[in-house]
Amino acid sequence: MIEMEAKRHEMREGNMDLFLSALKTTVPVFLGYIPLGMAFGFLLDGAGYHWIYAFLMSLLIYAGSGQFLAVALLAARAGLPEFAIATLLLNLRHSFYGLSLLEKFSGVGKVKPYLIFALTDETYALLTTTEVPAGGSKARFYFYIAALDHFYWVTGSVLGAGLGSMLDLNLKGMAFVLTALFVVLTIEQYFNSSVRFPFIAAVGAGVTSLILFSPEKMLLISIILGTLILIGREKLGKGNLRVNKGTGKTHTQTHAAAAKPVEDNAQEES
Amino acid sequence: MTGTLQMLVTIAVIALATFATRVLPFLCFSSREPPAILSTIEKNLPPMILLLLVIYCLKDVQWFTAPYGIPELFTIGVVAGLHFWKRNAMLSIFAGTGLYMALVQFNVFSFL
Numbered sequence: 168m169i170e171m172e173a174k175r176h177e178m179r180e181g182n183m184d185l186f187l188s189a190l191k192t193t194v195p196v197f198l199g200y201i202p203l204g205m206a207f208g209f210l211l212d213g214a215g216y217h218w219i220y221a222f223l224m225s226l227l228i229y230a231g232s233g234q235f236l237a238v239a240l241l242a243a244r245a246g247l248p249e250f251a252i253a254t255l256l257l258n259l260r261h262s263f264y265g266l267s268l269l270e271k272f273s274g275v276g277k278v279k280p281y282l283i284f285a286l287t288d289e290t291y292a293l294l295t296t297t298e299v300p301a302g303g304s305k306a307r308f309y310f311y312i313a314a315l316d317h318f319y320w321v322t323g324s325v326l327g328a329g330l331g332s333m334l335d336l337n338l339k340g341m342a343f344v345l346t347a348l349f350v351v352l353t354i355e356q357y358f359n360s361s362v363r364f365p366f367i368a369a370v371g372a373g374v375t376s377l378i379l380f381s382p383e384k385m386l387l388i389s390i391i392l393g394t395l396i397l398i399g400r401e402k403l404g405k406g407n408l409r410v411n412k413g414t415g416k417t418h419t420q421t422h423a424a425a426a427k428p429v430e431d432n433a434q435e436e437s
Numbered sequence: 438m439t440g441t442l443q444m445l446v447t448i449a450v451i452a453l454a455t456f457a458t459r460v461l462p463f464l465c466f467s468s469r470e471p472p473a474i475l476s477t478i479e480k481n482l483p484p485m486i487l488l489l490l491v492i493y494c495l496k497d498v499q500w501f502t503a504p505y506g507i508p509e510l511f512t513i514g515v516v517a518g519l520h521f522w523k524r525n526a527m528l529s530i531f532a533g534t535g536l537y538m539a540l541v542q543f544n545v546f547s548f549l
Contacts, residue, residue, distance in 0.1 A: 195530045220444060227452040237451050247450050254454035261455075265462035267482035269471065272463070279463075286459045288490055295483040340538035343512065346494035347533040350516045351526050353491055356484040358524075365485035372485075373492035382496035386489065393485045397478050 185303040189311035192297050196289045197319045199345035203231060204323020206342075210238050211328055218328035225324040229285060229317055233258050234324075236383070260387045263394065264291040271295075275306040285313040287320075289345060296352045296359075368396040504546035512537040 208221040224234055233254055240250055264286050271294065272279055290313050299308045357366065372393035376385040471479070491513070498506040516533035523529070540546065 194527070198534070216444070220448070223445075224448055224451070227448060228455050230455045233451065233455055237447075241447070247447065250447055250450050251454045254451050255458060258455050258458040261458040262461045263482060263486065265459060266471075266475065267479045267486070269462065269466055269479065283459050283463055284456055292487055292490060296487070340541040341534065343494075343509075343537040344530060344534040346491065346509070346513065347516045347530040347537075349487055349490045349494060350513055350533070351520050351529050353484070353487040354517060354520045355526075356487055360484055362481070365481045366488055368481075369485045369488035369492070373489050377492060377496065385496055386493045389489050389492070390486060393489060394478060394482070397481050397485065398474060401474060401477055 181303065182307060185300060185308050186311050188300045188303070189308055189315060192293055193312055193315045193319070195344050195348040196293065196316050199289065199342055199348065200316065200319040201323040201326070202341045203345075204320050204325075205327030207231070207234050207238070208324035208327025208329070210235070211324075214238055214242055216241075216328075218325060221324045221328035222321060225321040226317075229320060230254075230258055230261075230287065231320075232383070256387065257383065260390050261286055261291075263390050267295065272309075275309060278306050278310045282309055282313050285317050287316065289348070290316045292349060292352050296355050364400060365393075365397065368393045368400070372396060503549040505549065507546055507549065508537060508540040512540065 204225065207225070208218065211221045211224070212218065224237065228234055228237070236253060236257055237250065240253060245253075265283065268286075268291075272282060275282060293312050293316075294309060297312070299305045353366075357363075369389075372389040373385075376389035376392060380388050495506065495509055498509055500506050512533050515536060516529050519532060520526070520529040
């Protein structure tokens with residue numbers, strides 16, 4: 168009995184460490200989501216909506232640019248089909264995020280639906296770059312990161328809707344923290360991968376879309392363009408593009424493993 | 438009351454549309470194996486998408502009017518330089534953001 172108690176206590180301490188580690192990882196997102204969320208809340212409040220809607224939208228929709236678009240559509244008195252189509256097109260890039268997480272999310276157990284729901288640009292960036300601390304549960308660590316980011320976003324938008332008009336904080340430029348976060352994570356990816364082609368594809372696709380398309384459309388179009396470049400390169404047989412620390416593990420193997428019924432914590436990263 | 442209901446329905450529609458885009462790949466490939474081409478591409482998406490997100494962050498920069506995007510490019514250079522040098526994520530991110538806030542709030546490049 169005492170042994171079990173000790174074990175449980177140890178586990179709780181392990182979870183605390185994991186939570187603190189997730190907290191540390193998400194600090195830049197906290198600093199970015201608070202001003203951005205506030206900007207959204209402030210905008211919605213300015214459009215004449217009660218703060219409860221800022222709370223509900225951030226809780227249930229949870230998509231930065233999608234919510235800004237929604238405020239614009241609300242002001243334009245758009246119909247429901249317009250809301251649905253515009254949101255689908257704007258957020259279609261998230262489908263590409265899922266494509267690269269199929270393997271990572273297999274075997275995370277019951278938190279998987281929430282992880283999928285909470286897949287924003289920033290959470291995606293953290294999940295694809297941050298290592299699960301040694302001995303920690305992948306499912307828990309991912310859940311903490313996703314839920315903390317979600318919490319910051321909701322907090323920011325409620326703050327913005329509630330006090331945005333009263334406060335006179337000079338947060339100008341603070342949202343740059345997210346740009347800096349993406350720069351750092353890109354460099355981390357650069358260190359971790361052996362191939363350089365994805366970066367070349369990104370520069371080509373990104374600059375082209377920046378020049379040719381409107382700011383709202385450029386991200387989705389550049390992701391599609393970049394993916395086509397990656398596929399084209401692969402089809403031309405310019406060698407295997409495989410990168411990262413997935414060393415030697417083929418997709419078939421991981422899928423077979425994921426097909427077996429596994430416990431929440433059964434598939435851990437060592 | 439109809440206003441409230443309409444707003445709740447609108448929020449529900451946007452929420453569903455957003456979730457649909459996120460869940461789509463998981464629905465498509467939950468039972469069947471993704472095609473081979475996809476699994477190789479999937480490995481290369483994160484580095485490409487992260488760099489695209491950096492470029493996306495520059496989408497609203499006015500390149501042809503002062504200060505010509507110099508605060509953004511300069512700060513990105515500093516963040517990247519710091520990170521290559523020290524490889525301390527917190528340092529790179531916070532020093533960079535602090536620098537950028539100072540640059541735009543004090544309008545350092547106003548002479549351009």
